[in-house]
Each structure stands twice: as C-alpha cells, then as structure tokens.
Amino acid sequence: MKKSIFKASFEESKRIIKPDVLIGNLKENNSMNWSLLNRLFTFFIAGGMSFALIASLLFGMPFILSADAENIRYLSPASARLVGALGxxxxxxxxxxxxxxxxPSLNVLFPPxxxxxxxxxxFPLFLGLGYCTLVLASCLSSAAAFDRYGTAGLLLQVAVGLVLMVLILYQGWRRTKAVLYSEEYEPLLSAKRLLLIVGAISLFLLLLSGSVFxxxxxxLNRHWYSYPLGLVQLLAFVVSGYGFWFITDFFLFQSYYLVKYSREYQSYLEIPDEEWYRNGRKKKRREERRQKKK
Structure with a gap:
C-alpha cells in the first residue's frame, strides 16, 4: 500500500525535521512580535523596493532589450528580440x-x-521568488546560448535542463518520503551522474560549436568566456531544481507537519508561548505588570 507524504504520524514527521535548525529559523524569522513601525518599514520600504526591482527586471528588461535590439553591444539583435519574445x-x-x-508578504503586516x-x-513567497529568478536567469542565459551555440544549442540545453530539473524534484520528493517512513531510498540521479550528464552536454556543445551549433x-563571442556563458542556461535549470527542492522540503513538507502537530511541536521544541504565539511577548509583559501591581 502506497503511503502519502502528508499522512505521517507525529513521531514519523520528526524524522524530516532538525530541531536545532528549526528553532533557530523560527526565532530569527519571527515577525509576530515586531513593533508596528518595524512592520511598516519592512513591508512598504524594504519589501516595496525589492518587489519594484523584481518587477522592473521581470517585465521591463525583456521589452527594453527588444525595443533597443539594434543598439545593444554584447548581444545580437536576434537574441535581444528572443528575450523580448520570451518576456x-x-x-x-x-x-x-x-x-x-x-x-504572502502581507504576513509582515498581519502575522498569523x-x-x-x-x-x-x-512557501508561496519563496516559490514565487524562485520562479522569478529562474525566468530572469533563463532570459539572459538564453540570449548568450543563442548567440554562442545557435537555436539547436539553446534548445538542447533547455530540453536537457527541464528533464534534469523534473528528475531532481521527483528525487527530492522520494527522498523526503523515504526518510519520513524509514524506507530504503535509491537516488535516480546521483551527484556523479548529474555531473557526467552536464559535463557531457557541455563538452558536446563546445566540440561542435563551430559546425552543428x-x-x-x-x-561577446570574440572573447573566450562566451563559451562558458553560453552554457549557463543548462546550469540555471539544475540549480533551480535544487532550489525548488529545498523550498518544497523546508517550507511545504516540514511546515505542513508543524501546523498539523502544532501543539506537539511546541512542546517537543520547548518553545514558550511568548515566542510561539502572536503578540506572546506583549501578553507576557502585561501579565508581569499585573502581578507586580498585586
């Protein structure tokens, strides 16, 4: 009978959670006890500037490159238009x-x-940021790959990169499930195999860069570093695969069990109420004041 990754018991769920890492992460990222001024600054100033930068790169950069394709020095007009088409x-x-x-960033203003x-x-916050990073990296790296290795070289990297990214995510899911239920786990794609695949594709592109690709x-292509830059597209998918794997494991699977067994984990991690609950520190200070008055 197949077991669902979301139906483990409390004792089983502890196998995928590292208490030391978890306690440090929870306390360092605890915005529930921030002051109102701190929340407003984080959301409107720091958050606003960050999201404005992401939006300008995600939506503005492709169209600017496409509109000014003839005047870009290091990219060909065709690759600049390609970036615009992707955008x-x-x-x-x-x-x-x-x-x-x-x-999810509203969590700063309205903590859970x-x-x-x-x-x-x-989870949705970091997953979205990971997606935006992948799109931006793919737009820029696709231009370099297109100029250096042509359409065939770009498509080869995209096809292999997507397959590797899916395999990495699937392997991460299998690994988490195996640890959760103490099952045997055999990786489909070991680090050695991954390096061999990436190395073989890269070498194949380099050797045939002047003929097939x-x-x-x-x-840019007048310089030697145009060759490794043209291979970044493949690496972008591999790195993103591991990034999405970490986000899913850390912010989805582990957090799911933290919510499901909230009381149990508060006791297991020995986190006091003032740290675990919203406005816990304020409530504790109020109680201390009342006791002093008495």
Whole structure:
C-alpha cells in the first residue's frame, strides 16, 4: 500500500525535521512580535523596493532589450528580440506568479496566529521568488546560448535542463518520503551522474560549436568566456531544481507537519508561548505588570 507524504504520524514527521535548525529559523524569522513601525518599514520600504526591482527586471528588461535590439553591444539583435519574445510569451504566468508572491508578504503586516503557520505561508513567497529568478536567469542565459551555440544549442540545453530539473524534484520528493517512513531510498540521479550528464552536454556543445551549433557574430563571442556563458542556461535549470527542492522540503513538507502537530511541536521544541504565539511577548509583559501591581 502506497503511503502519502502528508499522512505521517507525529513521531514519523520528526524524522524530516532538525530541531536545532528549526528553532533557530523560527526565532530569527519571527515577525509576530515586531513593533508596528518595524512592520511598516519592512513591508512598504524594504519589501516595496525589492518587489519594484523584481518587477522592473521581470517585465521591463525583456521589452527594453527588444525595443533597443539594434543598439545593444554584447548581444545580437536576434537574441535581444528572443528575450523580448520570451518576456511576452511568459507575461501572463509571470504576472500571476508575481501577484501570488506579493500576497504572502502581507504576513509582515498581519502575522498569523503562531510560528508554524507563519513558516507555511513562506512557501508561496519563496516559490514565487524562485520562479522569478529562474525566468530572469533563463532570459539572459538564453540570449548568450543563442548567440554562442545557435537555436539547436539553446534548445538542447533547455530540453536537457527541464528533464534534469523534473528528475531532481521527483528525487527530492522520494527522498523526503523515504526518510519520513524509514524506507530504503535509491537516488535516480546521483551527484556523479548529474555531473557526467552536464559535463557531457557541455563538452558536446563546445566540440561542435563551430559546425552543428553555429552561433552568431557578436562582440561577446570574440572573447573566450562566451563559451562558458553560453552554457549557463543548462546550469540555471539544475540549480533551480535544487532550489525548488529545498523550498518544497523546508517550507511545504516540514511546515505542513508543524501546523498539523502544532501543539506537539511546541512542546517537543520547548518553545514558550511568548515566542510561539502572536503578540506572546506583549501578553507576557502585561501579565508581569499585573502581578507586580498585586
């Protein structure tokens, strides 16, 4: 009988949670006891500047490059237009994910009732930020790959990169489930195999870069570092795969069990009420004042 990754008992769930790391993370990222001024500054100033920068890069950069394609020094007009086409093609998904990413940031202004829920809310936030990072990296690296290795080289990197990213995510899910239920686990894609695949594809592109994977004449391609830069597209998918794996494991699976067994984990981690619940420190100070008055 197949076991669901979301139906483990409290004792089983402790196998995927490291108490020392968890306690430090919960206390360091605890915004529930921040002052109102601190919350307003974090959300409107720090958060506003960060999201404005992401929005300008995510939505503005592709269209600026496309509009000024003929005057860009290090990229060919064709690759600049390619970046613009990618920005246009992914505009709807980008704006949807960007909006979903902003919503959890309201957690700063309106904190949840306890630390467990606060960490679970971080899942869509960091997942959205990871997606935005992948899109930005893919836009820039696709331009370099297109100029250096042509359409065939770019498509090869995208195809292999997507497959590797899916395998990394699936492998991460299997690993978490195996640890959760103390099952045997055999990785589909070990670090050695991954390095061999990435190395083989990179070597294949480098050896045939002047024939099968013919690039374009650009200022960037006159330099030796255009060859490794043209291979960043493949690495972007691999790194993103591990990033999404960490986000899913840390902010989804672990946080799910923190919420499901909230009382049990508060006792297990020995976190006092004033740290675990919203406005816990204020309530404690009020109680101390009342006791002093008595």
């Amino acid at each position: 246009q093609a992914f505009f709807l998904p980008n704006i949807t994910v960007f909006a979903i990413t902003i919503i 009732s306890n630390l467990a829920k606060q960490r679970l809310i971080g 013919q690039g374009l004449e650009t200022d």
